[in-house]
Amino acid sequence: MAKQTVLTREDYNSLSAKLNLLKTEGRDDIAEKIKEARSHGDLSENAEYDEAMNEQAKMEAEIAKLEAELRNATILDEEELSTEAINVGSKVKLEDLDLDDDDEEKFVEYKILGKSDLTNGIISDMSPVGAALLGKKVGEIAQVQTPSGAVINLKILAISK
Numbered sequence: 001m002a003k004q005t006v007l008t009r010e011d012y013n014s015l016s017a018k019l020n021l022l023k024t025e026g027r028d029d030i031a032e033k034i035k036e037a038r039s040h041g042d043l044s045e046n047a048e049y050d051e052a053m054n055e056q057a058k059m060e061a062e063i064a065k066l067e068a069e070l071r072n073a074t075i076l077d078e079e080e081l082s083t084e085a086i087n088v089g090s091k092v093k094l095e096d097l098d099l100d101d102d103d104e105e106k107f108v109e110y111k112i113l114g115k116s117d118l119t120n121g122i123i124s125d126m127s128p129v130g131a132a133l134l135g136k137k138v139g140e141i142a143q144v145q146t147p148s149g150a151v152i153n154l155k156i157l158a159i160s161k
Contacts, residue, residue: 006088006114006125007073015073019066022059030056069115076113083159086133088112088125093158094133097141107157129154 007015030052037049076089086092091111099106109121112133116124123130132144133154142154 003072003126004114005069005073006076008076008078008089008113011113011115012070012073012075015066015070019063019070022063022066026059026063030059074114078161081161083161084137086112086136086156086159088114088134089161091160092133092156095155095157097153097155 033052034049034056037046037052040046040048078089081087081089083090089112091109093107093109096103096106096108110123110129111121112125112130113122114125116122116127125131125134128146129142129144132142133156136142136156138156138159140156142156144152144154146152
């Protein structure tokens with residue numbers, strides 16, 4: 001059974017738009033490249049044709065991945081979120097108790113969703129940190145076992161929508 005992914009409405013719409021773009025313009029562009037490469041003659045030694053076919057395969061794999069992700073997505077209703085305890089969809093402010101006060105990563109903020117995007121401060125509810133935070137309340141400490149085996153202690157400072 002496929003894993004359900006929790007997405008915001010904005011993320012869902014963004015993935016849908018990306019999928020639509022790949023299915024239309026992306027496929028048209030690849031078809032044109034293949035047509036152009038075929039016009040160069042013998043396909044057995046045509047590197048341009050091979051490259052176009054590889055590009056098509058990668059794009060079709062991306063389309064299949066996006067379709068599966070959207071099919072298994074649950075759209076988060078942010079209005080129904082509680083700020084009493086951490087849930088999928090919560091924004092949290094944390095203090096890493098294992099770091100020195102002058103360390104710039106001592107205080108971090110994350111949004112917990114079904115898919116990680118660390119560049120935008122989003123962690124997955126299935127990640128070690130995300131899973132350890134679920135259900136915790138302000139003031140509590142979450143102990144997180146990292147993949148390397150280390151344990152980090154995160155104090156929950158704030159929960160918001």
